[in-house]
Each structure stands twice: as structure tokens, then as C-alpha cells.
Amino acid sequence: xxxxxxxxxxxxxxxxxxxxxxxxxxxxxxxxxxxxxxxxxxxxxxxxxxxxxxxxxxxxxxxxxxxxxxxxxxxxxxxxxxxxxxxxxxxxxxxxxxxxxxxxxxxxxxxxxxxxxxxxxxxxxxxxxxxxxxxxxxxxxxxxxxxxxxxxxxxxxxxxxxxxxxxxxxxxxxxxxxxxxxxxxxxxxxxxxxxxxxxxxxxxxxxxxxxxxxxxxxxxxxxxxxxxxxxxxxxxxxxxxxxxxxxxxxxxxxxxxxxxxxxxxxxxxxxxxxxxxxxxxxxxxxx
Ligand code: CAA
Numbered sequence: 378x379x380x381x382x383x384x385x386x387x388x389x390x391x392x393x394x395x396x397x398x399x400x401x402x403x404x405x406x407x408x409x410x411x412x413x414x415x416x417x418x419x420x421x422x423x424x425x426x427x428x429x430x431x432x433x434x435x436x437x438x439x440x441x442x443x444x445x446x447x448x449x450x451x452x453x454x455x456x457x458x459x460x461x462x463x464x465x466x467x468x469x470x471x472x473x474x475x476x477x478x479x480x481x482x483x484x485x486x487x488x489x490x491x492x493x494x495x496x497x498x499x500x501x502x503x504x505x506x507x508x509x510x511x512x513x514x515x516x517x518x519x520x521x522x523x524x525x526x527x528x529x530x531x532x533x534x535x536x537x538x539x540x541x542x543x544x545x546x547x548x549x550x551x552x553x554x555x556x557x558x559x560x561x562x563x564x565x566x567x568x569x570x571x572x573x574x575x576x577x578x579x580x581x582x583x584x585x586x587x588x589x590x591x592x593x594x595x596x597x598x599x600x601x602x603x604x605x606x607x608x609x610x611x612x613x614x615x616x617x618x619x620x621x622x623x624x625x626x627x628x629x630x631x632x633x634x635x636x637x638x639x640x641x642x643x644x645x646x647x648x649x650x651x652x653x654x655x656x657x658x659x660x661x662x663x664x
Pocket of ligand 1: 433523528
């Protein structure tokens with residue numbers, strides 16, 4: 378599939394990343410089918426897109442007409458066949474678990490057109506391993522956005538062992554058409570580039586606090602003001618979702634070893650379903 382032939386995008390998953398990617402693609406003029414497994418999840422994702430488009434219009438970053446037109450291009454769906462049946466590119470943003478993603482690809486393979494590209498928004502998992510559950514590993518790559526996709530410029534475009542240059546070129550051009558800056562990641566290594574660096578930083582922040590070496594406020598003040606980052610380490614963990622960072626850490630730790638061992642404080646939070654902003658409580662309260 379060449380970039381010029383891409384008209385219709387399917388996004389699987391309507392969570393933070395899925396609805397954000399849908400919004401970006403719709404703003405760029407693509408027809409997007411956004412699919413999740415329950416009506417409630419799809420509706421929440423759709424409402425979030427509407428909220429975000431309104432905010433952008435309120436701030437004159439887009440016109441009200443552009444906001445309306447983008448929303449009109451989004452079709453929220455639960456039916457998988459309808460979602461991917463005429464897709465040129467399927468961007469998958471389902472939970473960061475190897476088995477869940479593999480099951481999704483097995484189902485998607487049945488319904489997507491043979492020529493469609495599969496692009497996974499995984500934050501860390503092996504592109505090669507995921508691609509091998511499909512019959513089109515050469516049309517499979519990583520397309521990793523950052524939260525919130527509508528505001529973050531970078532997209533990691535990751536090659537698996539079997540990915541063709543044609544697929545990588547098409548996905549890079551698509552990222553550019555979305556108004557993003559793609560960076561090609563040559564090697565399919567756990568966590569790619571950004572999360573090899575960013576997620577251990579969030580983990581070390583948790584170790585510092587759990588070993589009583591610093592408070593959350595001290596760590597956030599330092600990372601935000603002294604290191605010049607837009608959010609403190611704990612604010613960012615909450616924003617990304619502790620469940621997501623935890624899954625990435627566990628996977629990278631399993632692949633690369635002890636340096637990435639998840640801090641027990643993160644485990645406790647995830648077990649208590651304190652995922653951050655999305656659940657109303659993480660390291661901070663959001664009620
Ligand atoms: N759509 C539209 N508007 C939005 C928005 C969105 N998605 N998100 C925030 N806004 C709005 C806010 O509501 C706010 O509006 P009001 O002024 O009306 O209240 C406005 O934008 C300004 O927001 P803020 O003042 O809070 O902050 P900001 O403009 O300075 O930046 C930010 C917000 C871009 C999120 C910034 O804090 C930031 O860059 N944070 C770091 C994000 C980051 O590092 N993300 C990557 C995480 S790693 C990841 O995602 C990958 C992974 O694999 C785990």
C-alpha cells in the first residue's frame with residue numbers, strides 16, 4: 378500500500394491513545410472508524426474527541442467548522458468487521474498486553490482487506506512477535522504516538538524484522554500528513570527509544586519516594602522546574618496512566634533485566650486501580 382492510496386483509517390481502542398489518534402487522523406482529513414469492545418468505551422472516546430475539538434476551536438487553533446468536519450469524519454463502532462472491512466490502515470491502540478494484542482490481530486486479519494497496513498501503537502512490545510501472528514508481517518510496523526496525540530509532535534515509526542520499506546515509507550508519510558514528526562526506529566528493541574528512557578525515569582521517581590529519600594512534591598518540583606520538563610515525574614505517570622507505565626516496565630524488565638524492575642509502590646497503585654487522572658486518583662487526587 379502506498380501512502381497516496383490511504384483514505385480510510387481504522388483505530389482499534391477508544392482509550393486515551395485511541396481517541397487521540399482518531400482525532401488527529403480526522404483533523405488531517407481522513408475518514409476514521411474508531412472501534413472499542415463496548416458501546417460505553419466508544420462513547421467515552423467520542424465525547425473526549427468532541428471535548429478536545431471544542432477546546433482547540435475555543436483557542437482559535439482550528440475553526441468551529443473544522444472541528445465539526447473532523448467530528449463528522451469519525452465513525453464510532455463496536456463491530457470489528459465494520460470497523461476494519463474497508464480500512465487502508467489499521468492503527469491498533471488496545472491495552473499494552475502481548476496476548477490481548479495478539480488476539481486482536483488474529484481477529485482483525487480475518488476482516489481487513491489483504492492490502493491494508495497494520496500499525497501498532499504499542500509503547501514497548503516486540504513488533505516482530507506481534508507481526509508473526511498475522512499473514513502480512515511485511516505490512517506490519519509500529520506507529521507510536523504520545524499522550525495527548527493532538528498536542529505531542531513525535532511519532533516513533535518502528536520496523537519489525539519483516540517490515541517492508543514500502544510499509545515504513547507509507548506510515549512515515551501518513552504521520553507527516555497527520556502533522557507529526559516521524560522518527561524511524563531501526564531496531565525493534567523493548568521500549569524502542571522514548572520508553573527506554575522515559576519509563577525508567579518514572580520508576581526511579583517511585584523508588585525514591587518508596588525508599589523515603591524524597592517526597593512526591595520534591596521529586597515533581599525538581600523534575601518540573603530544575604529539569605525543565607512540562608510535567609513532574611509523578612504528574613506525568615498519572616497522566617500517562619500507571620497501568621500503562623507498569624505494563625511497559627514489566628515487559629522491558631522481563632526482556633532486559635533488573636534495571637527496570639517495577640517499584641512496589643507502582644505495583645500497589647495499579648493493584649488498587651489508582652491509575653492516575655483516568656481513575657480520579659493516582660499519586661495525586663483528581664476529584
Ligand atoms: N486537547 C485539547 N486541549 C487540551 C488537551 C487535548 N488533548 N489537553 C489539554 N488541553 C488544554 C487544557 O485543557 C488547557 O485548557 P484551559 O487553558 O482552557 O484550561 C490547555 O490545553 C492548556 O493545557 P495546560 O495549561 O495544562 O498545559 P500546556 O498547554 O502547557 O500543555 C501538555 C499540556 C501538552 C499535556 C504538557 O503538559 C505536556 O507536554 N506534558 C507532557 C506530556 C508528555 O510527556 N507526554 C508523553 C508521555 S509518554 C507517552 O505517552 C507514551 C507511552 O508510551 C507511555
